[in-house]
Amino acid sequence: MKRTFTAETPLQKGNKVNIAGWVQTRRDHGKIVFIDVRDMKGVVQVVCTNELAKELRPEWVVEIEGTVKERPDAMKNPAIETGGIEIAAEKITVFSKAKTLPFAIDTDGYEIGEEHRLKYRYLDLRRPRLKRNLILRNRVTQLIREFMLEEEFVEIETPILTKSTPEGARDFVVPSRMYPGTFYALPQSPQQYKQLLQIAGFERYFQIARCFRDEDPRADRQPEFTQLDLEMSFVEQEDILDLTERLYVSLVKTVFPEKKIQQVPFPRIPYKEAMKKWKSDKPDIRKNKNDPNELAFAFIVDFPMFEWKEKEKRWDAVHHPFTKIRNPRPTSPGQSPGGRAKSEIRKENAKDLLAQQYDLVLNGFEIGGGSIRETDPEILETVFEIMGHTKEETREKFGHLLEAFEYGVPPHGGNAPGIDRFIAVVLNEPSIREVIAFPKTGDSRDLMMNSPSEIAPTQLKELHLRNDAKP
Numbered sequence: 001m002k003r004t005f006t007a008e009t010p011l012q013k014g015n016k017v018n019i020a021g022w023v024q025t026r027r028d029h030g031k032i033v034f035i036d037v038r039d040m041k042g043v044v045q046v047v048c049t050n051e052l053a054k055e056l057r058p059e060w061v062v063e064i065e066g067t068v069k070e071r072p073d074a075m076k077n078p079a080i081e082t083g084g085i086e087i088a089a090e091k092i093t094v095f096s097k098a099k100t101l102p103f104a105i106d107t108d109g110y111e112i113g114e115e116h117r118l119k120y121r122y123l124d125l126r127r128p129r130l131k132r133n134l135i136l137r138n139r140v141t142q143l144i145r146e147f148m149l150e151e152e153f154v155e156i157e158t159p160i161l162t163k164s165t166p167e168g169a170r171d172f173v174v175p176s177r178m179y180p181g182t183f184y185a186l187p188q189s190p191q192q193y194k195q196l197l198q199i200a201g202f203e204r205y206f207q208i209a210r211c212f213r214d215e216d217p218r219a220d221r222q223p224e225f226t227q228l229d230l231e232m233s234f235v236e237q238e239d240i241l242d243l244t245e246r247l248y249v250s251l252v253k254t255v256f257p258e259k260k261i262q263q264v265p266f267p268r269i270p271y272k273e274a275m276k277k278w279k280s281d282k283p284d285i286r287k288n289k290n291d292p293n294e295l296a297f298a299f300i301v302d303f304p305m306f307e308w309k310e311k312e313k314r315w316d317a318v319h320h321p322f323t324k325i326r327n328p329r330p331t332s333p334g335q336s337p338g339g340r341a342k343s344e345i346r347k348e349n350a351k352d353l354l355a356q357q358y359d360l361v362l363n364g365f366e367i368g369g370g371s372i373r374e375t376d377p378e379i380l381e382t383v384f385e386i387m388g389h390t391k392e393e394t395r396e397k398f399g400h401l402l403e404a405f406e407y408g409v410p411p412h413g414g415n416a417p418g419i420d421r422f423i424a425v426v427l428n429e430p431s432i433r434e435v436i437a438f439p440k441t442g443d444s445r446d447l448m449m450n451s452p453s454e455i456a457p458t459q460l461k462e463l464h465l466r467n468d469a470k471p
């Protein structure tokens, strides 16, 4: 007999159905037993004789054949979708038994130690709150795809085994077996590929991309995270901001209609003003911080191009080195369009140079950032020089990109809003771990798979590696 989802059983009043799922609860009333059966779409109440349900325990996986009956009026429960009916069981098949779960799954789970929850994440995910979070996340990514395709973007996958990109974090590296002593790097973002795709003539690229950054433990960071990576040709800063804004307005309206966006167009706040007024480059500009449905988006613009790293005694790019430097005055001959005169881009001026960079902030969180890109190889070489790289190092690391810029490069720019953070903020979740199916702990461990872990000596040998560390 064909299986019916629990949520669809109310449409089958009087009919025989076959449902399957987990025993959520069992209530013994002497001769009869009530059990709630849960599947991916909901729960339904089943009435059985004690005989039939004798053995059943919570979280056993069962198949039940029975007839859908209207409940007596006094027994109806309008709070649940199937509350008007119940299934009178005729046959029960047990697919598998279950041990007592290590924790309760019918609560929101915040009261349980997180390490415990992450060790048994597959059970934690049975919790309705996490189910809801992942289903909403799926709706967000689905809507992003629809929106971007409608705007004529092309979704293109870029490699995971790649070469280091300087985005300010440490790379995760993968040793090459075939080329002893060499390594791939996992992408900190698809930055260089998306720029190369502009040179290839894909004027509108996007990808729901996984990024990897080996950062020291910081509250609520993940070594891998997901972003909507996008890049466009023949655009200026305002084109990207406008597209990003329309996307978020549409996301909120469609997926989170109960939320209210404080201000559209999102305010564009210069970095200097943000620092002066809020002492933060990700200010929380909500008028009413007590309202859980208030969303205050803003773009922070006109960031400095460089920041001084006291520890390393060198200038570093605030966003990344591919960002175009802003021209504070109107363009005149000898200046790259919208950029500074080449002669003004010097180490002595580093602290005064502004970038065509923008961050998207929401309720005090940075949820994305991007920039218009510099495409003049000479200026890029100067930027790398200011950051302390010799010409040779720059050629060695970025020669492929600089060379590509010599074959006809359109003006281009992009953005990369983070998906995990946006969903966590909108859902008022305390951590992005609450909106990721299988997150790592705050200190980058996967407690369920027990990773990172040692590998076999034979694997090490194949990779030409020696393990000096004792975990």
Ligand code: ASP
Pocket: 167, 188, 189, 190, 191, 230, 369, 370, 371, 414, 415, 416
């Ligand atoms: N690649 C940058 C990032 O991941 C975003 C961008 O400039 O488009 O932060």
